[in-house]
Amino acid sequence: MAEATIPRAIAQQAVEWMVELQSPDASPDLKQQWQQWLAADPVHEQAWQRIEAVNGRLGAMAGPDTLDFAKAALAPQGSARRRHMVKSLVVLVVAGGAAWTGYRQTSWREVLADQRTGVGERRTIDLEDGTRLVMNASTMLDVRFGSSERRLRLIAGEILVQSGNAGGGRPLLVETPHGLATALGTRFSVRLDADGPTQVGVYDGAVRLAPVDGQRSLVLQAGQKSSFDSQHIGDAQPAREDSDAAWVDGVLVARDMRLDHFLQELGRYSVHPLSCDDNVAGLRLSGAYPLGDIAKVLDNVAGLLSLQVHSVSRLWGLRAASYRLVRAAPKK
Numbered sequence: 173m174a175e176a177t178i179p180r181a182i183a184q185q186a187v188e189w190m191v192e193l194q195s196p197d198a199s200p201d202l203k204q205q206w207q208q209w210l211a212a213d214p215v216h217e218q219a220w221q222r223i224e225a226v227n228g229r230l231g232a233m234a235g236p237d238t239l240d241f242a243k244a245a246l247a248p249q250g251s252a253r254r255r256h257m258v259k260s261l262v263v264l265v266v267a268g269g270a271a272w273t274g275y276r277q278t279s280w281r282e283v284l285a286d287q288r289t290g291v292g293e294r295r296t297i298d299l300e301d302g303t304r305l306v307m308n309a310s311t312m313l314d315v316r317f318g319s320s321e322r323r324l325r326l327i328a329g330e331i332l333v334q335s336g337n338a339g340g341g342r343p344l345l346v347e348t349p350h351g352l353a354t355a356l357g358t359r360f361s362v363r364l365d366a367d368g369p370t371q372v373g374v375y376d377g378a379v380r381l382a383p384v385d386g387q388r389s390l391v392l393q394a395g396q397k398s399s400f401d402s403q404h405i406g407d408a409q410p411a412r413e414d415s416d417a418a419w420v421d422g423v424l425v426a427r428d429m430r431l432d433h434f435l436q437e438l439g440r441y442s443v444h445p446l447s448c449d450d451n452v453a454g455l456r457l458s459g460a461y462p463l464g465d466i467a468k469v470l471d472n473v474a475g476l477l478s479l480q481v482h483s484v485s486r487l488w489g490l491r492a493a494s495y496r497l498v499r500a501a502p503k504k
Contacts, residue, residue, distance in 0.1 A: 173291060176395050178219045179215065183325060184215070185219070186219035186220055186223050190223050194254045205281040206473050214410065223244040243484050252405040264428055275381055285312035285313060285327050286312055286314045286315050287307065287311075287314075287315065289310060289311045290309070290310065291309055292440075292442065292443065292463070294308060294312075294422070295308055297319060300317065300340075301317070301337075301338045301339045301344075302337050303333065303336035303344065304333075304334040304336070305332070305334075305336065306331065306420050308330035308332075308363075308440070309419075309440045309441050310440060311328060311329025312328045313326055313327060313331060315331070319342075321342050322339055322344045322345065323346075324346045324347065326346055326347065326370075328364055328365075329363070330361065330364070332360075332361045332417050332420055333355065333358075333360055335377070337420040339438050343355070348364045348385075349364075349370075350364075350401050351381065351382050351385075351400060351478070352380075352383075354379070354380040355379055356379060356391070358375075358377025358394075359377065360375060360377070360379045361373045361375075361417050366425075368399075369399040369400055369401045369406070370400055370401070371397065371399045372398060372400075374393060374395070374396055375410060375417070377394060378392060379392050381400050383403055383405060384406065390405045390408070392408055395410060395412075396409065396410065396411050397411035418462070423462055424441075425461075426457050426458050428456050429456075429458070430454055431452060431456070431473075431497065432447075432453035434473070435448055435497070438463075438466065444495055447496045448498070449496070449497070449498045451504075452497060453479050457473060457477060461473075466495075467495075470495055474497055478499075479497045479499060479500055480497070480501070481495055481497060482496045482497075483495050483496075484496075
C-alpha cells in the first residue's frame, strides 16, 4: 500500500522540531511544547514517525555524510547550511520511501553544499579574500575559510579559480576526494566528474597536486595540466585556457574530439539527454560551439558530419525529451 503524503507545512514543522530537540540547549519546556504539538493532530504523529524513520536510516549510514548532516542541524538558525538541510529533510518527510530512494543516490555533502549551479548554469562568486570563482554547470562546492587556511571543497563539477591577494598568508587549497590542489599564487581550474580522477589545469602561477594516499606531489606550472586519483598523479600535459576553460565564456571548444565525447561534454549544459548511435560515435569534429542554444549546436554538428537529429518527444509531441544523432538516411 502506498505511503500517505504528509502536507509540506506539517513536514516543515516536524523537521524544525527535530532540529530544535537535537540542540544541546533543548529545555524541558521545549520538550513539553513538542509533546503538545505531537498530540494536537494525528498527522503530526505520522510526520514524526517518518522523521524517526529517516533518522534511523541515517544512523545506519554513519560516515562523513552523516557528520555533515549533524553539523548542519546544529548550524545557526537562518544559516544557508541549515536551510539546505531542512529543505532536504522536508522532501523526505513529505514523500517518504520514494524520496528516500532518490536520496540514496545523492550524498548529504551534495544536498548541503554551500554553493551550487544547475544544469547549464554558470556563476561567478567573489570571496572575502579577493579570490574569484567561476562555477561551471552542475557544480557543488563548500567554502571553508579559517584562521590557518582557505579551503574550497569541490564536491562535483568544475571551477575556475583566480586566487586573491588578501589571504593573510593562509594557503588556498582545493580539496576533492582524491586529494589537494594547493595554489601558489595562480589562476587554475579543477574538475571532478562522478567516475573519473580530479583534473587540474594551470593558466597562471603554479599549483601543487597531492593525492590523499600518494607518496609524491607534483607542481604544475602555467600552461600545464594533469589529473590525479587518491594514489597516483598523471604526467603533465600542455594546457590551453582558450579551449580547456572556454566554458567560462559560454563556449565549448572541440579539437579533433570524438562525437560521443563531444555530446557528453555538451550534455552538461542540456536539460535533455544527448546521445548518438554507436556507428557514428567515433566521428571526429573540431570547432567552437556557443552553449546558449543546444538545439542549434546539434543541428550544426549534424550538418557537419552528415547526420540527422532524432528527438523523442513527450506531451503529445510538444516538448522534446531527448536528442540523438544518427546517420542520415540516403537520399532517394
